Amino acid sequence: MGKGPWLDEDEQKAWRSYLLMHRTLETHLERHLQREFGMSKSDFEILVNLSESESGRMRAFELGRATQWEKSRISHHLSRMEKRGLIRKEACDSRYPEIVITEEGLAAIKACAPAHAARVRQFFVDVLGTDRMIALGEASDEIVETIGKHCDADCPPEVRGQG
Amino acid sequence: MGKGPWLDEDEQKAWRSYLLMHRTLETHLERHLQREFGMSKSDFEILVNLSESESGRMRAFELGRATQWEKSRISHHLSRMEKRGLIRKEACDSRYPEIVITEEGLAAIKACAPAHAARVRQFFVDVLGTDRMIALGEASDEIVETIGKHCDADCPPEVRGQG
DNA sequence: CTCATCTGGTTGATGTGTCAACCCAGTCGA
């Protein structure tokens, strides 16, 4: 109907395979995290970052940098997580609060991380094998870098940042 | 703090590079689609599928199969798109309605598809080059197939489908 | 000092995705 395709055949095929793969993998990981541990991918991401820090406490904007979320998303999500007892906001420098992982939050991530890692191994690491996996990592870095360069050069500043 | 990491160093590095790449690329493509053409990724996906069909008309469940969305998401989104005039629901077999792309919808996708394809070329096709691109496509297919097999074998049926 | 600007963060409105429940027309078995 619309006369496409706008990519040629090889490009189309690789691109769509890639998109389908990402969607499938993401959906699968997310569903299991949700079903087995009642945790969303977003919760997981925040808790991973907090639990990897020395002290289990970070400023919200550090979490923003780490996750690449925009600040309002961080703020909203941290509020929800606080309500669920996974984190706590502590006023320390009498200004911006620090985000602290709670006992409950730490327990939650320790409970689900091994199963999650196992799935990543099963469907990503093991299927690709070491060489292809490393190659994909490098290719990914190149893409990120290219987009970064492009934005430095071309984009109006609001497009660049994450909010 | 939490004693991670749960993946070893190489695995961790490749996996995180991959995740960052996908998020960066997706965000970038989506933002430009939104800013330049006022179209969301979801709208785009539906319109691409409709515009590629012979007649510009499909049943909702076909769109579901094509996009891998669950049926309620399809239903909700089609309602919104109808309200915006991009598609129309037509009763034909006196039962399930057919989804038809409107003039406006067709114009919209024709307007934005070339720019979108150009971006995919710029940040995916060109950065990878032909060989790596094809390799990634094949690797993607393997991952999808592996997840598919795993689910056939292991998962309770509700985990499998998309609704 | 004062005013403008920046940064980190919050808020509310709105659009979107997900889940569970439901509807309805076939279909199939008894």
Add this chain to the structure above:
DNA sequence: TCGACTGGGTTGACACATCAACCAGATGAG
């Protein structure tokens, strides 16, 4: 013929993401 089941589809409630507007200190120029 009747009742259970199935498949395509809708709905409502809720969780989540995004955007724009806003607030409060800090910084810096006049």
